[in-house]
Amino acid sequence: MLASAGLYGYYKWSKAQEKVNLWTLVPDDAVFVFETNRHERFINQLRQTNLWGNISRLPYFTNLQEDIRLLDSASERRLTLREFIRQKRIVTSVHVTSKTDFDFVVYLPVSSVAEHRYLRSFIENVAKSPLFQTKEQDYQGYLLTQVQNAQNKDAFTFFTYRNNIIFSSNTGLLQQVIRKINRAKLESPVQEFRKINYLKERGVYANIFINYRHLAPFIGLFLKPELQSDVDYLVSLCRSSLLALQVDKQNFYLNGLSLPETLPGSLHQQLRPKNSQALRLKAYVPDRTAILIFLGNQQLVGLAKSNKQISSLVPEVIPWLDSLRQTMQQELALCYLTTPNENVAPEKVALAFTPNPDKTQQVLQALNTAANVRFATERAGRYRIQEIGIPELPVKLFGKGFTGFPRCFAAQVDSFLLFAASEETLRGYVQNIRDKKTWANKEQQQRLLQKTLPQSSVSLFIHTQNTWNFLNRYLQEDKKVGLLRYESLIRKFGQISWQFSRQNQQFLTRILLQHRMEASATHENEEKFKLEQEIAFAAPLITGPDLLRSRPGNATRILVQDSALVLHQVNPEGKIAWSDSLDSKLTSPVYPITFGADAQPKYVFSTHNRIFCLNQAGKDVESFPFNLSDTTTIQNLTVIDRGQANYYFLVNDVRGNIYLYDRQGNLIPGWQPKEMPGKLAIAPYYLNIKGREVIVLAMENGYIYALDVNGANYPGFPINLKGTFTSRLIAQPGSSFRNSKMVLLTQAGELITFNLAGQVEKRMAFARPSRRTTFELVSENSGQSFLIARQDLGRVNLYDADQKLIMEKNYVTSTPKLIQYFYFDPANIIYVITERGPQKTYLYDINIALIGDKPLTNKLPVHLEYNATLQQYQLFKTTDNLLQELIFRARP
Structure with missing residues (x-):
């Protein structure tokens, strides 16, 4: 028994060690x-x-x-x-x-x-x-x-x-x-490819196997059922492929071998191609082609074998049909043309190579005579268009895959016979050839063809831009959202080709995905950003042009502070309106407020231990500045608008003391100061809920207080959220305390929502890949919504409130990035990421595409405005001692 157990254990162990x-x-x-x-x-x-x-x-x-x-x-x-x-x-x-x-x-x-x-x-x-x-x-x-x-x-x-x-x-x-x-x-x-491993070759990133017997159902997940029979037929050329993936700066290459399909009724069994054929019809394929299916063979007779369509013809026509087919050889193509919108069915033209055009025309005339019909020919330049009295003639000539010609019009264009379902389609097609708006005259298409197989038995060419409406028309309804979601990526691949070239008993195969090259970054930036004005100051600027908490009226007023501690106002004309020397660097944003007989906004802000209020001329307003004690260092200033020009000024210092002043500089009872059991993590937040005033305080130790204007706690507070906060607080006011939400983000990445009744409603944790990962709440310019920013070394991720990823980018340095979020309307959203070390600012549009393809030189927060009438943005940024205004559009 012991020996048997030992042998069994050894057997199981040895089986586990066998490589699979x-x-x-x-x-x-x-x-x-x-x-x-x-x-x-x-x-x-x-x-x-x-x-x-x-x-x-x-x-x-x-x-x-x-x-x-x-x-x-x-x-x-x-x-x-x-x-x-x-x-x-x-x-x-x-x-x-x-x-x-x-x-x-x-x-x-x-x-x-x-x-x-x-x-x-x-x-x-x-x-x-x-x-x-x-x-x-x-x-x-x-x-x-x-x-x-x-x-x-x-x-x-x-x-x-x-x-x-x-x-x-x-x-x-x-x-x-x-x-x-x-x-x-x-x-x-891949048993039949067992001797092949492309991964051993230099520059190959993957082996890719394709099972064509299951490819049609996969494609059928995306396209409507009406196209399924055509798809089934086209993918039945081969049963499997093994390909090597290679990539360069403009192309994805899949090169390898494919095995022919042996099942009866397949495209391969009908074609039975022996030799490949060069693409000679480049001069007969218009620029507006969406999809081109090319069949290169020595004879086309096999395509029409077992064609049930022929049995419906009168006996006199069948011999002439065979004779017409005999005049065609080597090249056959089906060309789908782009459509103006998805509601229009795509036009298509069939092309067949005819080495003896005169003989082909004679047979066509005899075919019409045998069908007992006669139509007048129409001229299209030096070519003639004639109707053929046999419905669905291409499918009767070439078999399955060439349906869609209930009426058939033909034109002999040099050595190619063209078929279309309407005279208008054929006339427009011939006009494109006459105007030389074809592949042979288009540089972009020539570059693609130079990278494709020089000869092929079957080729599929797709122009994604021209195919877009085709996709929208024939895509399954539940897949259209995905199409729009991936639109920017799909459109990057301007050209796609899929080719098979017969070699012995298999096909040499190449799939090529060519994406568009971008314009040079320098040229693009010159086009995207136009320097509207530039203002030079005596000393380098230490604040960005985003100091104003809100913009009064429609006039753009900018405030900046330089390294000499001078505060400057720049008027809408781009001139320095006034300058005022301060005792220290600003410790708060600048709040525009309005009171008194003067309707012009006044500017309130704080420095080390003083609260200033300046008028439009840069002069101190009466009663200002408020001077706090020399031992007080202001951490935050919050301006409270109580309505009817009644303002309070709430100040907290670095030791946790909170002072509340009225407009005359008097301390409000209960705030002389109000001593908190620790330092505040973020600036206090003021709300007015149905006439009830609330001041919300978030402490570094995780406690949250909600106080009235007398400094007393509201019921349910304080609450302990058990987290450390460094990011801002977001308010979502409601009709009552219970319906009014407050949102905070902990350093560990936990998004916490609580109401003003003191109840924690939701805790949502974000993934924290490492201990170095930091989190931040990023409020948009109007303060109505927010994003969550996660930074880990050089990687920045932006999420919405439901943890949906908005953006992921990698940057040069691992230092924390300055992140701004500007929302003007659903179609005009700008994300701004600034790397302070390299002094680079990146602007991204709603599609997370870099605007201008080149970062701007900058290291401080920027200010952005949008002119809906002109559909353009005004960007204000600072560089050393310069304030610059740039004009740009996010979309062409």
């Missing part, structure tokens, strides 16, 4: 399979392209990054998941899971004892973390573990098999893998 080819675990219905091992180099290569900004914001990518950071936050391990998988060979398969969706399975090898120890500790820590919920189930002898995000309910499931971990967000796919394992028939989908 991860490809053999992939279920047979995989549409795509990706094998990668150079993830870091691939990401670095992508960063050199102008696509990275779009790719890094894809919801799938950003959600994955966020989930990884949350897992790292929960695992409390020094080695992050990203570092763990950096050099690993990973296999990922894509599967259709329903009539409307697809999902992924990821296969990850665990190669050493140290990696086993890391994963075991990682999983144990995640299971203990309140950020996640775990659940286990047994399936056919394997333990499936589900890990769910406790907040957003995102989940994934995993199991282990012989030193490999397999995981997916779809449990059904993992069960499919387990069933394959238990059948003990572990065959790789």
Whole structure:
């Protein structure tokens, strides 16, 4: 018994040590399979392209990054998941899971004892973390573990098999893998390519397998059913491909081999191509082409075999149909033209190469005679357009895939015979050829064709800009939101080609995705930012032009302070209106207030231990400044507007004392000063809820106080939020204390919402990848909404209040960034990120695209205004001793 137990244990141990080819675990219905091992180099290569900004914001990518950071936050391990998988060979398969969706399975090898120890500790820590919920189930002898995000309910499931971990967000796919394992028939989908491994070659980032027998259902997830038969037919040329992924600054290349489809009725069985053909019809394809399908063969007869359409013809026509087909050879194409909007069906033109055009025209005339019809020809320049009296003639000539010609018009253009469904379509097409608005005369298209295969048996060309309305028309309704969400990325890929060239018993295959090159950053910035005016001061500026808490009226007034401690006002004409020497640097924003007989706004602010109020001439208003004791250092000044020009001035010092002054400089009873048990974390906040005045104080020790103007606590306060605060407080006033919300963010990344009744309503934790991670609440310019900024070394993430990722960017330095958020209307939003060290300011539009493609020189907060009439922005920024006004538009 001991010997048997020992032998059994040794057998199980040895089986566990056997290396498994991860490809053999992939279920047979995989549409795509990706094998990668150079993830870091691939990401670095992508960063050199102008696509990275779009790719890094894809919801799938950003959600994955966020989930990884949350897992790292929960695992409390020094080695992050990203570092763990950096050099690993990973296999990922894509599967259709329903009539409307697809999902992924990821296969990850665990190669050493140290990696086993890391994963075991990682999983144990995640299971203990309140950020996640775990659940286990047994399936056919394997333990499936589900890990769910406790907040957003995102989940994934995993199991282990012989030193490999397999995981997916779809449990059904993992069960499919387990069933394959238990059948003990572990065959790789790339068995026929077993001698090929492109990853051994220099510059290759991935092996990519395509299963064309499952590609049509995958495409069918996105397109409407009316296109499904055409898709089924086109993808039936091959049964599978194995391709190598390569990337340069302007192109994604997938090069490799494909195996022909052997099933009866497939496109390959009808074509049976022997030799490839060069694309000679470049001069006959208009610039406005959206999609071009090219078939290059020696003979086209095979396309019409088993064509059921022919049986409906009168017997006299069939011989002439065969004769017409015999006059065509080598090249056949179907051209879809761009449409003005998605409500218009795309026009299409079929092209066939005719080496003897005169003979083709004679057969066409005989065909019309046999069909007992006669139509007058129309001229289009030196070409003639004639109607052919046989409906759906192209499908009868070339078979499946050439439907959509209920009426058929033909034109012989040099050596190509063109078919269209209307005379107008054909006339416009011929006019494009006459005007030389074709691929042969377009430089961008020529650059693409130079990188494609010189000869091919079948090619598909897609122009994304011209295809946009086509996509909107034929995309499934539930996928249109995704199309708009990924619009900026899709449009970056201006040209796409997919080619097959017959070589012996297989196809040489190339897929090329070419993205548009951006204009030079210098030229773009010159176009984007126009210097409107520039003002020089005697000393370098130490504040940005954003000092004014709000802008009175429509006139732009700017206040700045220089290093000589002089405060300057700049009027709307760009002139220095006045300058005033102060005793120290400002310790508060500048508040514009209005009182007295003078309707002009006055400016209230604080310095080290004084409160100033200046009029429009820069002179002290009567009773000002208020002089606090020499031992008092003002930390914050809050101006309280009680209505009817009745203002209070609330000051807190660095020791936790709070003073409340009226407009004449008198201290209010209860605030002489009011001593708090510690230092305030942020500036006090004032609200008026149905006539009840509230002053909210957030202490560094996590306590929150809500006081009335007499300094007494409101019921329910103080409350202990058990956190440390450094960011601002956001108020959401309501009709009552219970409906009035206050939002705070802790240093640890917990967003806390409480009401003025003293009740904590919600606590929401953000992932904190490391102890160096910092968080900040960023209020927009009007104060009505906010974002959450997370900074970790050089990475900045912006989230909305529901934890939805808005932006993720990496910067040069690891020092904290200055972040501003400007919201003018739903279509005009600007995000501003400033790196103080390199003195670089980046402006991003609503699509998180960098405006101008080049940062501006600046290190202080900027001020931004938007002119809706002119649809342009005014940007005020400082550089050394200069105040600059720049004009720009975020959109062309």
